[in-house]
Amino acid sequence: MTDGERPAAKEDAPPAAPVLGPLLLVLMGCELLSLFVPGSFAETASKLLVLAMPLVGFARLRLREAYLLGLSLLLLLLAWYRLPEPGETLLLGLERAAFLSSFILLMGLLREGGITSPAVRDCGAYITRQPPQRRFLAVFLGSHFFSALINLGALSLLAPIIQRGVRGERPAGAPLDDIDLVRERRQLTALLRGFAWFLIWAPTAVTQAVLPTLIPGIEAGRLIVIGLIVALIMLLVSWVEDMVHWWPLRRRLRRAGRLPERREAVLPRSAFGRLGWVSALLCGLSLGFAAWGSVSLVSGVMLAAPLVLTVWVFAQQQQKPLSARLGATFSRLAGVTSRGLPSFIREAVSLAAAGFIGTVAARLVPAEQLAAALSFAEMPAWLFLSGLSAFIWLGGQVALSPITTAVFLGSLVAELENLPADVTLAALAIAAGTAICTTGAPFASGTLMLSRASGYSGIELAWKWNLPYTLVTMAVLTLIYAALTGIW
Numbered sequence: 001m002t003d004g005e006r007p008a009a010k011e012d013a014p015p016a017a018p019v020l021g022p023l024l025l026v027l028m029g030c031e032l033l034s035l036f037v038p039g040s041f042a043e044t045a046s047k048l049l050v051l052a053m054p055l056v057g058f059a060r061l062r063l064r065e066a067y068l069l070g071l072s073l074l075l076l077l078l079a080w081y082r083l084p085e086p087g088e089t090l091l092l093g094l095e096r097a098a099f100l101s102s103f104i105l106l107m108g109l110l111r112e113g114g115i116t117s118p119a120v121r122d123c124g125a126y127i128t129r130q131p132p133q134r135r136f137l138a139v140f141l142g143s144h145f146f147s148a149l150i151n152l153g154a155l156s157l158l159a160p161i162i163q164r165g166v167r168g169e170r171p172a173g174a175p176l177d178d179i180d181l182v183r184e185r186r187q188l189t190a191l192l193r194g195f196a197w198f199l200i201w202a203p204t205a206v207t208q209a210v211l212p213t214l215i216p217g218i219e220a221g222r223l224i225v226i227g228l229i230v231a232l233i234m235l236l237v238s239w240v241e242d243m244v245h246w247w248p249l250r251r252r253l254r255r256a257g258r259l260p261e262r263r264e265a266v267l268p269r270s271a272f273g274r275l276g277w278v279s280a281l282l283c284g285l286s287l288g289f290a291a292w293g294s295v296s297l298v299s300g301v302m303l304a305a306p307l308v309l310t311v312w313v314f315a316q317q318q319q320k321p322l323s324a325r326l327g328a329t330f331s332r333l334a335g336v337t338s339r340g341l342p343s344f345i346r347e348a349v350s351l352a353a354a355g356f357i358g359t360v361a362a363r364l365v366p367a368e369q370l371a372a373a374l375s376f377a378e379m380p381a382w383l384f385l386s387g388l389s390a391f392i393w394l395g396g397q398v399a400l401s402p403i404t405t406a407v408f409l410g411s412l413v414a415e416l417e418n419l420p421a422d423v424t425l426a427a428l429a430i431a432a433g434t435a436i437c438t439t440g441a442p443f444a445s446g447t448l449m450l451s452r453a454s455g456y457s458g459i460e461l462a463w464k465w466n467l468p469y470t471l472v473t474m475a476v477l478t479l480i481y482a483a484l485t486g487i488w
Helices: 020-036 041-056 063-082 086-115 118-128 132-150 153-167 178-198 206-214 220-255 269-293 297-315 322-340 342-364 367-373 381-397 402-415 423-440 445-454 458-484
Strands: none
Touching (some): 020 297, 041 342, 118 269, 132 269, 153 445, 178 423, 178 458, 206 297, 220 423, 342 402
16 A cells, blocks of 8 residues: 555544542542642552553553563563662662653543544644745644643644545545645644654653652753754754745746645634643643642643643533533543553553663663763763763664653663763753654654554654755754754
8 A cells, every 4th residue: 555545543442440540530639739739648558559551550551661561571571680779779760650650641631632623633634734935844843832832632633634635535445636735744843843842841751750750950931941942953853854845846837837725724713722832731720730849840740730621611611500510520530540541551551661660671771880981071062961861862773762761761861970961951862862752753652652553553754754854953953952052
């Protein structure tokens, strides 16, 4: 089957999980309690629940999760026999596993609000119907915004909208012509890139959630501001690369008189307004909870997520009387527990394993000897930062999840003394590495999610479509690191 004959992927409704869903709900509750009330029984409970999670949900797991769980078991045995105090390291690994799995599940709640939201549907359709000259920027920015709001859900929500817009009323399996193939490819590429670069600044991104817990001394506000600036630079780089790549085709189509007609889409003001207040509610509650509990902004976001979901679902029932709205809201939330949360079990297990693997592996590596062997103390700061980003991308080529490598590097950096660059820039470089890996490795979580949603393989999305772009972004990042560390 050729690219033109490939039908858009469709996701069936997930089956109910009457045991797994409540277990995940309790795991999230215990983790939230441990974040806001340190030292409570919830810390122990969350560690036990994260161990039970893959056992209860084993039937839903696939080869990748089995591989990560096997690697976790191997590292557990190595730590037990090689470390002088293995219990401390293993408990720390479980703590990070519980945190990461709870984080992605809580962010998954926002996706559950988005999949039934008419505002998300209308805004997504408007973004993908922009004229060709603006479509790439619109999809990139739309993906970036939706990712900050609903995380991985942006890919599974927007990919079908893009494919419906391109394929129209064609029957499943009908081939696409050469112009429509390019339209679909460019939009899916913009979608993946927009998602990837939200990872370096947004508090709802898993990288921003975990790195401050790994590396002491990170200035969270500075990391967000610099990350946002870098993301805007990468928006420009992505747009220019797309224009240069497809300019010869556009010139041939213009000469042949085959350029698509320019059609202006009607701006859905009310839909954007509704998403605006959802975003404002999430931001306001997150800041309020962070200040109230004297915790990080990420912890505030985690506590805000279930409340935002409840309000969002209630608001979607606006055509019904109050009693019916309440009943429909409770029914929808029950469905989220029994079906929505279990549908995220693969991501939750993957991130839990990533947290455990990265933590234990970093303790097994002799950090100071490694630093001396690689001459970190004499290394230029820009080269050190570029090496962190490149290492995560290289790990992705051998099927290592970028967050696994990010946790490993973050834990390792925390053990090192006399770093060539300050820890905030080191965290930025690690987060940027996860973004590069997302566009340039077929096994990254974002790539796999888009593959499932679109029907294209991870190899096509990462290597065939984005490899030259990935190399360009690595070169641009090197220049950015040089500027940030005072070379210019």
